[in-house]
Amino acid sequence: MADEGLVSHKRDPLKSSVGNVAAHRRRQHAVTIGKERREAVVRTKRLCRVGISEDSDVSIDNDMVLDEEQSILEAQTSSAVKELKASVAYQGKGVMQRRVSAIRELRCLLSRSEFPPVEAALKAGAVPLLVQCLSFGSPDEQLLEAAWCLTNIAAGKPEETKTLLPALPLLIAHLGEKSSLPVAEQCAWALGNVAGEGEELRNVLLSQGALVPLARMMLPNKGSTVRTAAWALSNLIKGPDPRAATELIRIDGVLDAIARHLRKADEELATEVAWVVVYLSALSNTATSILVKSDVLQLLVERLATSNSLQLLIPVLRSLGNLVAGDTQTSNVLVPGHEITDNAIAALIKCLKSEHRVLKKEAAWVLSNIAAGSIEHKKLIYTSEAVPLLLRLLSTAPFDIRKEAAYALGNFCVAPTEGAGKPTLILEHLVSLVGRGCLPGFIDLVRSADTEAARLGLQFMEMVLRAMPNGEGPKLVEREDGIDAMERFQFHENEDLRNMANGLVDKYFGEDYGLDE
Amino acid sequence: MAMEVTQILLNAQAVDATVRNHAEENLKQFQEQNLPSFLLSLSGELGDDDKPVESRKLAGLILKNALDAKEQHRKFELVQRWLSLDSPVKSQIKTCLLKTLSSPVYDARSTASQVIAKIAGIELPHKQWPELIGSLLSNVHQLPAHTRQATLETLGYMCEEVSADVVDQDQVNKILTAVIQGMNSSEGNSDVRLAATRALYNALGFAQANFTNDMERDYIMRVVCEATLSSEEKIRQAAFECLVSISSTYYDKLAPYIHDIFNITAKAVREDEEPVALQAIEFWSSICDEEIDILEEYGGDFSGDSDIPCFYFIKQALPVLVPMLLETLLKQEEDQDQDEGAWNIAMAGGTCLGLVARTVGDDIVPLVMPFIEENIAKPDWRQREAATYAFGSILEGPSPDKLIPLVNVALNFMLSALMNDPNTHVKDTTAWTLGRMFEFLHGSTLETSIITQENCQQIITVLLHSMKDVPNVAEKACGALYFLAQGYEDVGPSSSPLTPFFQDIVQALLTLTHRDDAGESRLCTAAYETLNEAVRCSTEDTAPMVMQLVPLIMMELHQTLETQKLSSDEREKKNELQGLLCGCLQVIIQKLGSSEPTKYVFMQYADQMMGLFLRVFASRSATAHEEAMLAIGALAYAAGPDFAKYMPEFYKYLEMGLQNFEDYQVCAITVGVVGDICRAMEDKMLPYCDGIMTQLLKDLSSNQLHRSVKPPIFSCFGDIALAIGENFEKYLMYAMPMLQSAAELSAHTSAADDDMIEYTNLLRNGILEAYSGIFQGFKSSPKTQILMPYAPHVLQFLDSLYMEKDMDDVVSKTAIGVIGDLADTLGSNAGPLIQQSVSSKDFLSECLSSHDHLTKESAEWAKLAINRAISF
Secondary structure (H helix, E strand, C coil): CHHHCCCCCCCCCCCCCHHHHHHHHHHHHHHHHHHHHHHHHHHHHHHECCCCCCCCCCCCCCCECCHHHHHHHHHHHHHHHHHHHHHHHCCCCCHHHHHHHHHHHHHHHHHHCCCCCHHHHHHCCHHHHHHHHCCCCCCHHHHHHHHHHHHHHHCCCHHHHHCCHHHHHHHHHCCCCCCCHHHHHHHHHHHHHHHHHCHHHHHHHHHCCCHHHHHHHCCCCCCHHHHHHHHHHHHHCCCCCCHHHHHHHHCCCHHHHHHHHHHHCCHHHHHHHHHHHHHHHHHCHHHHHHHHHCCHHHHHHHHHHHCCCHHHHHHHHHHHHHHHHHCCCHHHHCCCCCHHHHHHHHHHHHHHCCCCHHHHHHHHHHHHHHHCCCHHHHHHHHCCCHHHHHHHHHHHCCHHHHHHHHHHHHHHHECCCCCCCCCCECHHHHHHHHHCCCHHHHHHHHCCCCHHHHHHHHHHHHHHHHHCHHHCHHHHHHHCCHHHHHHCCCCCCCHHHHHHHHHHHHHHHCCCCCCCC | CCCCCHHHHHHCCCCCHHHHHHHHHHHHHHHHHCHHHHHHHHHHHHHCCCCCHHHHHHHHHHHHHCCCCCCHHHHHHHHHHHHCCCHHHHHHHHHHHHHHCCCCCHHHHHHHHHHHHHHHHHHHHHCCCCCHHHHHHCCCCCCCHHHHHHHHHHHHHHHHHCCHHHCCHHHHHHHHHHHHHHHCCCCCCHHHHHHHHHHHHHHHHHCHHHHHCHHHHHHHHHHHHHHCCCCCHHHHHHHHHHHHHHHHHCHHHCHHHHHHHHHHHHHHHHHCCHHHHHHHHHHHHHHHHHHHHHHHHHHHCCCCCCCCCCCCHHHHHHHHHHHHHHHHCCCCCCCCCCCCCCCCHHHHHHHHHHHHHHHHHHHHHHHHHHHHHHHCCCCCHHHHHHHHHHHHHCCCCCCHHHHHHHHHHHHHHHHHHHHHCCCHHHHHHHHHHHHHHHHHHCCCCCCCCCCCHHHHHHHHHHHHHHCCCCHHHHHHHHHHHHHHHHCCCCCCCCCCCCHHHHHHHHHHHHHHHCCHHHHCHHHHHHHHHHHHHHHHCCCHHHHHHHHHHHHHHHHHHHHHHHCCCCCHHHHHHHHHHHHHHHHHHHHHHHHHHCCHHHHHHHHHHHHHHHHHHHHHCCCCCHHHHHHHHHHHHHHHHHHHHHHHHHHHHHHHHHHHHHCCCCCHHHHHHHHHHHHHHHHHHHHHHHHHHHHHHHHHHHHHHCCCCCHHHHHHHHHHHHHHHHHHHHHHHHHHHHHHHHHHHHHHHHCCCCCCCHHHHHHHHHHHHHHHHHHHHHHHHHCCCCCHHHHHHHHHHHHHHHHHHHHHCCCCHHHHHHHHHHHHHHHHHHHHHHHHHHHHCCHHHHHHHHHHCCCCHHHHHHHHHHHHHHHHHHHC
């Protein structure tokens, strides 16, 4: 065996045969060709334009927009802008007609392709001309087409959206009551796109007074105008500055309109309105306290119970969670024993059972907010079907859902704090939850890289160590490898967590641990 | 519990096959009926000094094979099986093995060492057998020499089996102390010293901490260097192997020793036996590897962040290192060119010289040129060959500016040497050197080429002439022609400087494949691959000649399918040839299929060609299958929807390929071909999709299939969805959960291991391509909304990829495309979801400002799609 003990290292000689290398390269090449062709197929599919516009007058064009067509499109656009310029300068007979058809031509070009020739239009100087076309007293048709062009330009790249700055005052002006509905809606649309671009443009719009007229547009009972306005508003109040949200809720009739739409409107409109509520409740404390006192909470619960539209359910759940979290006295609204509370919990349970990850997560979050309330709240949910569902989520769901479920479960075990000091426990809940096997789920959180989740896990472990009857806590924790999980924090960069974990290990698993066995 | 197995073990080695088979059958039964007793009996046999050595060795070997296997899943089973045995049985076996280490019989000891190491490899990671190292090392000094030797051998094997992180530093220190003491010159027994030196080779990976401690490192290095001077050749060789390993593992710790190491290696290279000298050269090759890596990292990234600084050892040693290596070139063996596995000091020296050139670039040229000039025209062939080899070796590394003037002077000389030198070795190396010149100094990326209109004809004449030379020279001439052709790959579509010679080149290569001595497989492979390259780089004006090749090559393939009753050796050669011919047809199909007029003419051969390919599947050779599959993939692409007519017959082979777990490359290539066929047939693919999807899903759930095949399978889902559109609906409920769980697994790269990160990115890319394909496949179908439930997860996956910040460029590009596809297909229904995702904002804006053109393009498209989804 001595002579075959080690096989000496031998490298490939520099001088080698071409055959093997070449064969390998050839096969690699064949594989690369396959990849390139796949990319080409996907690219072609992407460029394949499908009519998605609801407007029948936009020609639906199923051809592929190839590069050449794109450059043709760009050339057409510059000449359309040129024609528009000429028509704006023209003062003779039939000027209105000529101008409208020039803008319409441009609007069609800007709506036609997957890659609207926005850049070409801007380069040709479209914006100042369109602003001119928006001047007061212009015929509705012209206003509509001009606002439409601007809407499409605003949907472009950020720097393209910014080119709308000179047009904003006029677009806002045309939101007023004197404008026809289609014109106002088209302007709201353009403004919504602008507001969606970012904080800077939102602030410009707010300082130019876009909020009030948009809010008024939301007041009527139905119609696409209301929906568009609600959508634009939700973009406009996105913050992070809360002032717009606060201002909006104080505008006369807004609260009433929100409630009305949530009560009666179709799901599409309700969805947009719910998004408005999301931002109101997320950003503004004033808005939150006004909303919880209104019917809105009740209406949200009803929508949650009755709708199956994911688009609607997401903003509704989020609004609900914001309201419950933001209100210091949730108990004022969701009083245990009242029908609304039972309905809310039933609806949330429905969401926990749903297939959708987002719904599960948001529902667990809302429940954890409710569970943070009074002892009665805790007892109420605790006896519901929510607990087994949350327990299952804690052990099987993806991380973010698990974390929300853990918050809810943790909240069940802690009584509301009165004064300083460690929170009092609800031992009955703790013992029963541990008995139903929730400890490994929390210990798992301790191991996660997310410090918030780790802290939550540690806090729960602390309760188990401290409070489980018969000093059973340490044994339970040890059995589930909790010590190992805590020891990972021994040199953790987060001082707080490090102290917490080390403190627990020292206190419960110090020198004396296990001696009595 | 143990049973008498001696006779069975002896019978199992009997010459008489009946006796042998019977004994093997007995052993198998015994193992199946009572594994613990079987293993105990084997260990007892191995440990019993009264038994014959043959039965003891076999007992140990069977024991070893019961603990480890090459195949990953088999190995896992064996590990689990051992772990689940009763502890008393295991400890009885282990005690017996440890006792065997003191046996006077060398073979028994050595076999026991290996078995102990295998058990340690299983148990130590599970924190079992903690006393092993202690019990091996207790009293090691008082033991008789043969037991010390066995103990050290065991430590060596153990270090090879277990990874460094399962052994405490304290135990590492003990192991190293024992090993180093065993290597020390004060150790009188040379068997013990040899075992210790070999053990150190394996233990070096454990010595990270010890190498950061100056004193310990100095001591280890001193002992290793001393061992290179031992009077025993094997010890010297093992000591140099340690140095090689140190050079790559502890490059950054070498500076204080490099001067001494140079002296030691130089002496060994010049004076020592070949096995020792080879390792001494390998030390410098290995230093080159390290420095090339470090310098590449410096160059690749302006931040200059390499974890390890470059110490420029090679640059510093250059004036003495290069002469030393040049000397080795003169020590050629007479017949090294005929022997494929040959490896000697001259070859190692030249290989090292090539690495040195890549490490230092221009600086090597003035040090080598005098040697070339002095020797290139000498009467002794060794001098001429060495000079030529030196020239060929340094052609990669130095700048073209430095090399081109020299090559321009040398080219004519080389060409005439290839024609006229009386010595075959010289001609072989000359042809290879010409190939290196064309590889590195000819092509569209260079400003000036060494090849001009004037010398092109002469070069080709000489190369074609050399193809009639002895096989090894002819093969090297093919190599030169290969790189000559490759240099013209970007010459344009219509005409190439090679056009006037194309017919002659093809003719010469075909003749070469028919030479009687072309059975020498290297020659035949080189000829076909050179032909392939010439075809691949050919231009429109030679298309008719390529077309003439089609029936010719098909005829060749046909003939291989007709021959019958072959010996296994002949069959292997035949399969190899089938692979080459299919490969050649694949290149031709690709070439002729890429332009309409030639494709039209070429397609008249398609039926026959497909028939031939299908017959190739009757052979059992994996390589032939791979090549036939690739050729069919190319044919499918050229045929387009018409390929459907071949599907009824081809389908079963496709399925067979997808089931081939054992030759996973065949499986991988077949998966790729499914993609080709999807693109060719589009919705005509539908009837075959049930079967294909079933098979692909099975492949994904198998733990036997090599993991590298899984990413292409996901991409293939995308190909299928693109081809059959909304008909993919029925597979969603199977494919989506698979994608989803793979996505969750791949969202985080927990391991810092580069291979793992690379694999994870491949997996991500496959998953994302599947999503793109599925979304785009459903686009404009009335059923788009059935994808809606999957959208949250897809967006979540994209968000978590973005958060992880470890995507490579390819994944980024695919990922940003997916969000566009999602928005494009689902439209405003997905608007609110999209608005909530980080990917649609931060990730998108990052991609919009990407430097990668393709990523930027995808991002711009995605932005449009997203805007439309959220604003309408």
